[in-house]
Amino acid sequence: MTVSIETLVVGPLENNAYLLTDTTGHHVLVDAADEADRLLEWIGGRRIDTIVTTHRHRDHIGALARMAAATGAALRAGAPDVAAIASRTGVEPTGVWDGDAVAVGADRLEVIGLVGHTPGSIALVAPTEPAATLLTGDSLFPGGVGRTTSPADFDSLHRDVTTKLFARFGDEVRVLPGHGAPTTLGAERPHLDEWRVRGW
Template sequence: MLIGDGLRLTKTSVGPMDNNAYLLTHGTDALLIDAAAEPAVLLRLLDGLRLVGVVTTHRHRDHLQALAAVVAATGAPGYAGTPDAATITEATGVTCQEVWDGDAIALGGVELAVIGLVGHTPGSIALAHTPSDDTDRLFTGDSLFPGGVGKTTRGTDFDSLLHDVTAKLFDRFDDATIVHPGHGADTTLGAERPHLEEWRARRW
């Protein structure tokens, strides 16, 4: 699918938990978001392309099971949110470049902004693509889904995640913005915005 800035987006479901892996390409350069599982499937998508990076949205095992194999096969650098990076390295052996709010990851001259979202894990990140010629898109990992924010285990984590999702996503991007989550179907901020207070009240 062609999106703004001349990028092409491919979405693939992999692994027993139906993780979404997203491949963004610009010409022959590619960026992979979440090498979750089935490295052979992901590597076939890269045929003829130069992988310039693999972004891991957070440290949970189901989002990084193919990371080591993809990095070994391509030599591409890994990227992860600063608070999660050490845990990802421990689990995979891949040393990731640490990124957080204010950082950007480049693909063919196009910059995707990094947004830290604390709560589902300490170092969860989203990537924002904000082209001048098309709709904004957010790759949110497991921090925002259709119907709510990602799973949290403590009340303080829920409060943190809902705060960050509200302040850094809903307050900054318009209703047309497309949300690409770590599992399942896409949504828009406009579809989810009316339910923010409902999520706050139900605590999940």
């Protein structure tokens, strides 16, 4: 079983919202970031089962409350970020973390916790062909890991993406970040030591 992935860029910071669909027509929205009207037009009449938020930053949750009300979808987010999301949006996702999964019909999106950009940032592993796809929020981009605000946070994020993503998945795995263009683990893997040395 595989899922298909569509992308819509929304908001002034050009956030990527992703719509994942399984072969039986079930849908998961990843990051209801901004511009709820555009998101609803994009979705059309498709029923959203779940909205997943990759982390608590304001540019990733701007349309969450409206999308939750409009769709009736279940809400999921990294457990350490749930309280902050609830306080900023008025809606409270169910917390998920390593070992959990989000259903897309009969398929599953594996949850991977990545600490550093925020305490509760998550990536999702989507079953796509010919290889899996990682939806990494703001934890991994082309050219480096996401922004951190202390050396300890950088060390944590670099360690997590190294051990939980690069050490586990092959070069062919696609990376869909929270902003900007896709990449692959193969394109980024040669630069891991460079990122560690520069500290960002």
